[in-house]
Amino acid sequence: MSTTERKLEHIDIVVNENVQSRESTLLEYVRLIHNPLPEHDLNHIDLSKDFCGYTLSAPLVITGITGGHPDAEKINDAISKIVNKFNIAMGVGSQRAAIENSNLTHSFSIVRENAPNAFLIANIGVAQLNKGYGIKEFVKAIEMIKANAIAIHINPGQEAYQDEGDTDFSNLISKIEEINDQLNVPIIIKEVGNGLNKGIVRELRSIGIKCFDTAGLGGTNWIKTESIRSRKKHGFALKEPGKLADFWGNPTALSIIETRISAIDSYIIGSGGIRDGLDAAKAISLGADVAGMAFPILKILKIEGEKGIENYIKNVIYQIKTSIFLSGGENVYSLWKTPLTIWGRLKDELLMRGIEPNEYLNKRLYTKLWRMKDYVL
Amino acid sequence: MSTTERKLEHIDIVVNENVQSRESTLLEYVRLIHNPLPEHDLNHIDLSKDFCGYTLSAPLVITGITGGHPDAEKINDAISKIVNKFNIAMGVGSQRAAIENSNLTHSFSIVRENAPNAFLIANIGVAQLNKGYGIKEFVKAIEMIKANAIAIHINPGQEAYQDEGDTDFSNLISKIEEINDQLNVPIIIKEVGNGLNKGIVRELRSIGIKCFDTAGLGGTNWIKTESIRSRKKHGFALKEPGKLADFWGNPTALSIIETRISAIDSYIIGSGGIRDGLDAAKAISLGADVAGMAFPILKILKIEGEKGIENYIKNVIYQIKTSIFLSGGENVYSLWKTPLTIWGRLKDELLMRGIEPNEYLNKRLYTKLWRMKDYVL
Amino acid sequence: MSTTERKLEHIDIVVNENVQSRESTLLEYVRLIHNPLPEHDLNHIDLSKDFCGYTLSAPLVITGITGGHPDAEKINDAISKIVNKFNIAMGVGSQRAAIENSNLTHSFSIVRENAPNAFLIANIGVAQLNKGYGIKEFVKAIEMIKANAIAIHINPGQEAYQDEGDTDFSNLISKIEEINDQLNVPIIIKEVGNGLNKGIVRELRSIGIKCFDTAGLGGTNWIKTESIRSRKKHGFALKEPGKLADFWGNPTALSIIETRISAIDSYIIGSGGIRDGLDAAKAISLGADVAGMAFPILKILKIEGEKGIENYIKNVIYQIKTSIFLSGGENVYSLWKTPLTIWGRLKDELLMRGIEPNEYLNKRLYTKLWRMKDYVL
Amino acid sequence: MSTTERKLEHIDIVVNENVQSRESTLLEYVRLIHNPLPEHDLNHIDLSKDFCGYTLSAPLVITGITGGHPDAEKINDAISKIVNKFNIAMGVGSQRAAIENSNLTHSFSIVRENAPNAFLIANIGVAQLNKGYGIKEFVKAIEMIKANAIAIHINPGQEAYQDEGDTDFSNLISKIEEINDQLNVPIIIKEVGNGLNKGIVRELRSIGIKCFDTAGLGGTNWIKTESIRSRKKHGFALKEPGKLADFWGNPTALSIIETRISAIDSYIIGSGGIRDGLDAAKAISLGADVAGMAFPILKILKIEGEKGIENYIKNVIYQIKTSIFLSGGENVYSLWKTPLTIWGRLKDELLMRGIEPNEYLNKRLYTKLWRMKDYVL
């Protein structure tokens, strides 16, 4: 089966079956403190956010979904128009198909046509590095959409439960380092729903990676999606995941904190199960720079069309704005200063990971200091 | 749309839709210790409570609901008769409409006619301070009902999700200070369902505010109410709140403790989701002086009429009395001495707010000491 | 209404309505450690237990239920036969009616006829001490059933919500002391479902009381029962308890620990919501000497008759036996040595009450030491 | 009734009624940390595991189920074929019937015929040691299947609630020691669903036992099974277990940790409620060498036949493999190094048992060191 067909099946299953994780993001164990006298005008809250050298009008990324087929082109067409309107960031889906077959290029490049000035993120799967991909393919992917950054998605869970998955993940870090040294746009290391952790982020930061997309557990679940796909094809899943389907991974709340702790000066997309502006504001307040989402965009597009996504994004942005306003802030960075509480399971898990919640919260703002060091030193 | 019409819509939605928060008050994580040999006569339990220089016959306030329309007048008429009967306190709803249109005055002033000696609380929204309101309007509101105090309601959540909300909350603290310096009745700073917090209370105390109404999360929810109202009007909410509707705010239990900790000598109405005398007794035992409620009064009035409220208030007062009796106390102040337990999420959240539960409980009674300092020093 | 009629209504409501507390005993947060190689013969487990100078064949008490009417006599008749068969202890219900009307005596004295050698507990309500009762009435109650001990039930919650309740609880402790000094059978201070606490037990121990029946929250609820009774009578409850009905009181697990901590050498009946032998074993392992129950006995009697209770008691006793066996013990005292775990809410509540769980467990056995001091010193 | 008939009834009840414990394994309070860049090839993950001197191809044991009847033979026939195919370990059910009646031998010996090279475990109940069994019977059991080890199942809970149970558990440890000294295959001390604990394991290790099967609470429940069996037979249970049926025992997660802590150099089968490869991986990561299961094998065999078990085992093995891969490991031992989190009730219970979770996790790997001491010293 071709990569393209598989990608269409994915979209079909994600939209029509329930492939959201039963395990949650753990964001429900986080509360921002309401400030009833914010001393600001809501209309003056500044949602602009620097992200990898660019300025977004709101701290939002629609993370990589698709490309490589006329149907996929329609999706990219719709999303990129909205992204352009709101000046938020957008990732495309894996460009492998188009790298290998230039007839498919337009389904990706349409995003740049529609959003000439937006922050756009190219996309390649890490497994390709073990199948011959090198700097040439990365440059091709970037140029295809004149990308501002390129995401390397790391998805061992999905590959392990995909019928035709590539499961050789050996020696990938050094290959990522090699590519990173030669590119002139930043690489974003991106999970797809099982979440980054502090160990791997520390290692990646040490080889020069400065951007991360956490894609934690609690939202779209690729182990589940692949096993449903397999079940539909064969009547049963070739590789039945059991409880790994719903419970394997680092929940989004933990994943964001672990990423920030290991890469204090990095740019972080907090994602995986972000479903409204309160989720987004919590993700940012835990240490992310911007929040990312994929599933709701696709789902709403299918049901309500382009107008639906526009309305949804408008609402999410307003919810982020009010979250900042109601917690007494002025701009996106205020969320890193705002007090919050953490309790129950999330508190316990953080402590077992060696992270004392209040101590961590006190460190969030050092991020800005650390980023300044390039100018200062 | 006029303020008056909006207020009637509010009443309609609050009574007929479910606008209570899904998030709780967290009072279910609090337990008063039962004393099986109280060594008192239940009939001698003294429910009288000093409140802002006045003596209530029971530590209860019916907080501001309405006014400004013949229908609203009927509500105020009924409530004030009951309030008079029980000698408890009562707030009226926002008086803005009547300040601006004197034809509407009687819907408010009826409360003083019915309850000549009760503790009555005038009401103005803080947002009006940024729209030209000054000492003149405050005095007008107070005189309208010969008020014993005036509540300034601070409701940024509601304004943010109201179709026609006023969301300029800049520079309000200094304006409150200015008004406070000129008034000869106390100002009560009052939330409407998202809860005060320790930071803002400290600031307000420092400018001379001595009365607070916590109106925490867990009861009537104004973000939810406004979004339902908007949905009814347009078929969809102009500003969709997402999970902010049910989960944004400081739960009542936390809000009361935070208010007391930051304004040890203040008078505090513990409110937001108080639904019976056990809730009220817990609110007081956590540090409030009196408990406040709005929704159940309105709901019962609509279903069972004036007689219904009378019966309800009688029951609530008896429940407070038995809570004092059964925890071994003699009067309302006993609730500040009674031991209680706090567990689970409420304990965790308090600790993250820098409050050690047992240490806090030991401090509750200092309130009386601090209030005495005016006489002593 | 006469005391007798009220008592029959109680039985009717307790059996036919659900008057068990929604709040639990908190025993579900306790786990005895299973020992898979007990090194004992189950048949040699010794269930005998000293209790107030007497030896029971199993650590079980059927606590006071009824008396004072032909219908009540049938209940006492059935229970006392079973009690006699198993040589366990039994309490009768309040003897007030029979003290005041000697025609009713036989409904009580039948228990001694049926169980000539059993440990029987007379019963008087504490409120009577403020209505003229003195040593004479106590002696009358004791002689009526040739009691081995007399329970003074303390039930302020019930009285507070009973239509015709006696709610003067002033100066009772000194009156209890007076009676205690003159009696030659021990007094058992007994709650009825809202639970003893450490403060009151300390005080009672200091005036010479050595026996306690915790009757904690989590089982039959008298606030609830009285309010249902009132509702049935008037169509509404004269005194509506709100959430006090289900949530007021000291849960059984806490109540037992608090009683033991404050009266280390006392005899304690752990009761309130004990429903099987595992509950009983947990109650004892937390510090009680014996476990008590009322509701299940009455309920089963009504449904399955005398044979039903016999079978039920047999099963409960066997469950206690296997709990001892499977935790590696030899006799009832072994339960005070057996390790157990406590978690979640029960742990948190204990800590707030100043009780460190493991430290407390290490102290359980001192009870035996302290009881020996009378012989040693 | 003969042992054989009882064993068939057991199978019938286990398969057709719900006899799984309502209490869980507590494995749901454990999370392995996902590593999104494992740096290994999934296909090179080595699942082989040394176990009592033998090398299994995957860390899995199908623990003792049956034997002693033509129907049982069919089960053993099917399972042993699968076991042979996957080179995993298998235990047979209690061999008592065949020891006492040689006509029944073939229902056991068929497993060796089918699996000439597999690790097979003979099985005798501990209670037999008090009924005359000695070295002769053990040798007979071992030779019957040319066993690599013999399990002594210790099941006091089951015996206590079996109609015809043997409940004399006195002096068994010294008898186990005696047998152990004379055998040349290792003894595995095995619970059947109520779990080992640290006290008994320490004692057994001190007499020379080096292999354990935890069989903790959370899976098949024998107290429940026996009481249902009794109920079916008599219309009611001769010995009604009450809540002991579902809640008595040491949950699997705790049981594994306690076993490892008390016998650091032992071989441990982590079992009781293991239902997929994630459960198995968690069991191993908590300190077990291999995971064991019984119920699902039997259930699937009944519903889907031999092919069904084969597929199921294949899936479980793949799930273990991916759990190792996705947590960044290379082989089964990696699971002892992988970080994990523990929270809520499991954390609280561990602390009450004197086990600090992170400290424990740091000690897991010492197991390998301690095992080496035999070679080094």
Ligand SMILES: Cc1cc2nc3c(=O)[nH]c(=O)nc-3n(C[C@H](O)[C@H](O)[C@H](O)COP(=O)(O)O)c2cc1C
């Ligand atoms: C239909 C669909 C296709 C996706 N394809 C890609 C992809 O090609 N590359 C990638 O990096 N992530 C892909 N993702 C993952 C998302 O970018 C995102 O990380 C993940 O879905 C978690 O976010 P969510 O819970 O908001 O959906 C896809 C997600 C969806 C829903």
Ligand SMILES: Cc1cc2nc3c(=O)[nH]c(=O)nc-3n(C[C@H](O)[C@H](O)[C@H](O)COP(=O)(O)O)c2cc1C
């Ligand atoms: C119908 C209705 C109208 C209200 N109007 C006002 C108002 O005009 N001014 C004000 O300060 N609070 C107003 N409130 C808020 C209440 O005073 C109270 O703070 C809030 O409802 C939380 O309490 P509850 O959960 O007991 O309802 C209103 C409440 C209700 C139910």
Ligand SMILES: Cc1cc2nc3c(=O)[nH]c(=O)nc-3n(C[C@H](O)[C@H](O)[C@H](O)COP(=O)(O)O)c2cc1C
């Ligand atoms: C029908 C009924 C009548 C009772 N009457 C008395 C009584 O007269 N005196 C008393 O001390 N306790 C009385 N009790 C309380 C019980 O002794 C016991 O303390 C209480 O019910 C809690 O135990 P349980 O949950 O096992 O029922 C009565 C209980 C029941 C169910």
Ligand SMILES: Cc1cc2nc3c(=O)[nH]c(=O)nc-3n(C[C@H](O)[C@H](O)[C@H](O)COP(=O)(O)O)c2cc1C
């Ligand atoms: C039908 C059946 C029969 C069993 N018979 C035995 C047995 O004879 N000897 C034994 O040691 N364990 C026996 N067991 C217990 C299992 O080996 C295992 O320890 C227990 O069932 C817990 O594991 P599970 O939850 O995976 O079923 C039996 C289990 C089942 C389901």
